[in-house]
Amino acid sequence: MAKLTIEGGHQLSGEIKISGAKNSAVALLPAAILAKEKSTIFNVPEIRDIEYLIDIMNLLDCKVTHKNDALIIDNTNLQNKPIPEELSVQMRASYYFMGALLAKFGRVEMSFPGGCNIGARPIDIHIKGFEELGAHVEIIKNRYIITANKLVGKRIYFDFPSVGATINIMLAATGAYGTTIIENAATEPEIVNVASFLINMGIEVRGAGTKKIEIVGTKETKNGIVEVFPDRIETGTFVIMGALIGKDLRIKGIIKEHNEALFMKLDEIGVKYQIDEDVMTISKCENLKATNIKTLVFPGFPTDLQQPITTLLTQADGKSIIEETIYENRFKNTYDLNRMGAQTNILTLNKLEIKGPRKLVGAKVIATDLRGGASLLIAGLIAEGTTEIENSEYIQRGYSNLVTKLTNVGAKIEITE
Ligand code: UD1
Numbered sequence: 130m131a132k133l134t135i136e137g138g139h140q141l142s143g144e145i146k147i148s149g150a151k152n153s154a155v156a157l158l159p160a161a162i163l164a165k166e167k168s169t170i171f172n173v174p175e176i177r178d179i180e181y182l183i184d185i186m187n188l189l190d191c192k193v194t195h196k197n198d199a200l201i202i203d204n205t206n207l208q209n210k211p212i213p214e215e216l217s218v219q220m221r222a223s224y225y226f227m228g229a230l231l232a233k234f235g236r237v238e239m240s241f242p243g244g245c246n247i248g249a250r251p252i253d254i255h256i257k258g259f260e261e262l263g264a265h266v267e268i269i270k271n272r273y274i275i276t277a278n279k280l281v282g283k284r285i286y287f288d289f290p291s292v293g294a295t296i297n298i299m300l301a302a303t304g305a306y307g308t309t310i311i312e313n314a315a316t317e318p319e320i321v322n323v324a325s326f327l328i329n330m331g332i333e334v335r336g337a338g339t340k341k342i343e344i345v346g347t348k349e350t351k352n353g354i355v356e357v358f359p360d361r362i363e364t365g366t367f368v369i370m371g372a373l374i375g376k377d378l379r380i381k382g383i384i385k386e387h388n389e390a391l392f393m394k395l396d397e398i399g400v401k402y403q404i405d406e407d408v409m410t411i412s413k414c415e416n417l418k419a420t421n422i423k424t425l426v427f428p429g430f431p432t433d434l435q436q437p438i439t440t441l442l443t444q445a446d447g448k449s450i451i452e453e454t455i456y457e458n459r460f461k462n463t464y465d466l467n468r469m470g471a472q473t474n475i476l477t478l479n480k481l482e483i484k485g486p487r488k489l490v491g492a493k494v495i496a497t498d499l500r501g502g503a504s505l506l507i508a509g510l511i512a513e514g515t516t517e518i519e520n521s522e523y524i525q526r527g528y529s530n531l532v533t534k535l536t537n538v539g540a541k542i543e544i545t546e
Contacts, residue, residue, distance in 0.1 A: 149357030232304025
């Protein structure tokens with residue numbers, strides 16, 4: 130168990146560089162199985178999920194080497210083996226081995242994936258997609274066994290534009306005969322990042338980033354090379370910190386189009402910032418105004434920034450309402466926020482009311498999930514006194530070199546194991 134200790138009230142000044150996106154990187158590693166032999170993935174974040182994925186790749190006899198911020202993956206000796214529970218439950222993204230191994234070998238055996246406890250998080254859309262491509266899916270105890278003599282491309286409609294299912298079916302479809310068309314696909318930037326990797330390997334993928342994606346299956350792939358996009362959720366988290374306690378804080382690695390919904394909401398709240406090319410400069414803003422936010426699939430407001438922005442809204446004047454439409458259990462952070470002095474109130478299962486501005490005071494709190502932990506971290510940075518966050522390993526799952534990055538810009542933050 131790790132603990133973050135934060136002494137609140139220290140201005141953040143200097144430059145923070147955004148790392149590669151967790152949710153892209155965790156899909157790009159399993160996708161590397163599909164390359165002819167070698168892949169190079171640049172700008173890989175240093176987070177636990179990547180270490181767990183490398184463990185799975187090692188188990189499958191893939192050779193993974195680090196070179197600066199890049200990973201070089203050699204799948205020449207790749208073997209198809211069951212992925213055991215102790216590896217699969219470490220993260221949600223282990224499910225991308227389903228699509229990748231199914232495309233490569235026509236068979237996958239793995240235990241249930243894990244991930245943050247923020248709702249039921251079923252994977253029925255992935256499973257239905259595999260079945261539509263011709264796979265047979267068996268669930269024995271807590272193991273999925275997915276087999277296909279032959280995968281055949283098909284037009285598949287998603288009942289919900291799931292990020293994970295879109296990527297997983299794209300991966301599986303690379304091994305299918307003919308063309309697969311995904312209708313009502315997710316449009317998140319991570320999907321474009323994965324598609325660009327597949328295209329670089331010589332696989333025909335069209336329409337990624339729109340609601341209709343076409344994939345032409347092939348076994349004739351080339352070696353692959355790709356750069357992980359900057360993490361839009363890490364970006365948003367640091368931008369929120371900058372609005373609350375920055376002093377000319379420079380955030381490098383901004384892709385404006387990836388965070389449009391956040392920036393529009395910040396405008397409504399009265400946050401002032403300047404963007405020059407990929408650098409944002411932001412300072413603490415006064416007279417923040419309450420607003421209403423509804424989480425939606427991309428390009429709507431991302432659910433992964435819902436908890437971080439809740440902390441910002443505790444400092445805004447008036448009553449804000451947040452409606453969470455993606456997950457059913459994503460307000461657990463508000464219990465501890467209230468203990469620190471916030472005034473939030475869960476109105477219904479997916480509606481939260483926040484009244485501000487409220488002065489926050491340091492407290493001993495517990496991170497219950499990744500982004501909930503981030504919201505407490507932001508609170509700790511602006512609170513009077515010291516905040517201790519237990520279970521902080523949740524937070525480090527999503528933020529590369531978090532303590533070093535924050536210390537370098539003036540935060541007083543320490544981690545103890
Ligand atoms: C990904 C991100 C996560 C982010 C989420 C939504 C990764 C590793 N994680 O998660 O950080 O919060 O997108 O932007 O990329 N659903 C089903 N059946 C399915 C699949 C999903 O009911 O088969 C539901 C989920 O329970 C959830 C919603 O659809 O309520 C969104 O899920 P999805 O878009 O699949 O998110 P993930 O890929 O799990």
